[in-house]
Amino acid sequence: MPKVDFLNQAMIDLKGKDILRCLREFSGPQGSRIILEGRQVVNFCSNDYLGLASDPRLQEAAIKALKKEGFGSGSSRLICGNLKAHRDLEEKIADFKKAQACIVFSTGYMANIGILPSFCSKGDIIFSDKLNHASIVDGILLSRAQVCRYPHKDMNFLESALKKASDYRKRIIVTDSVFSMDGDIALMKEIVSLSRQYDAFVMIDEAHAFGILGKKGSGAAELFSVEQDIDIQMGTLSKAAGSFGAYCCGSKELIDFFINSSRSFIYTTAMPPCVAAASLKAIEIMEKEPYRKEIVLKNAQQTREALKSMGFDTMQSQTPIIPVVVSEPSAALKFSQELLDQGIFVQAIRPPTVPPKTSRLRITITANHNDEDRKRLLTAFYKTGKKLCLI
């Protein structure tokens, strides 16, 4: 096939299936209102759950560090890029997560494609929930370990698969603690209990739980009091923390092992110190202002109940992530466009991000939204749902 035809055909295929994506341009700062291509809209798709991305205290912390330490970190952590800002952040996270040790990665994606291949290899088996984030899927592929993708939260399936896996050198169960597109929570207690019974390691990805779940807000491990039963706890600093980067917590040995073997940690430039300083500030705010997450959870609960009573399918959502399933990609696009015409921005989520026939609008509730914003969201959903004959 000639070169040009290959690209043309690929794009025509995507368009034909209604799954072609294109970039839209926003101007910041993040908040309940953002400017989308010159027009102000109410934003219901940000992962900035606590409203920290535009918090002046994060800016001040970053500016202070920027003035003192400059912007770039100059090299990788193991050469000359390891700064006090990194150590301060790692100590803070370890303390917040009640873990022995912590390392930070440049992004959550890089954490997952670094952790899994360094921990697992040929001869091991990884049990992965089918709805785990793409970065976990890619980490597994890079590891070359055997993989068993179990149906979403199906503990019977997981148990029978674990039963048959005693010949592998290591078994590891990996799961999102909050599922990013469904907004439901992993069965942490059950997973921990199976891991004991079948001698398996457990890794969780707390991207959407960090800052939100648990009394302190340190995540689902805290919510279920299983901090000491989970071997590898990763999460991102890019969502509720309103910053950028990711962490991995665990035993001192585990973290030393990753420093020595995790390729996406070793072979990349260290995070700029001002980014680390902003993340540290975000965690201090989480500790000082626990009401932020409580408000978000309460407002999400109310919004979800209202959508359900209108007749929408919000799946098993239990968090500020509220999916509204419309099935076909074309319906999701149409719905999203109708909402936009009413000044409400909710991105359509289509395959391959979600399984076929489950295209959806993915609403996220944040601390930035006020009562009026949520009222407008519900009015627009009702109107659009009726118009498109979905309710």
Ligand SMILES: *Cc1c(COP(=O)(O)O)cnc(C)c1O
């Ligand atoms: C967003 C996300 C990531 C990736 O984190 P980034 O810091 O944005 O790279 C990883 N895992 C899950 C579950 C996520 O939702």
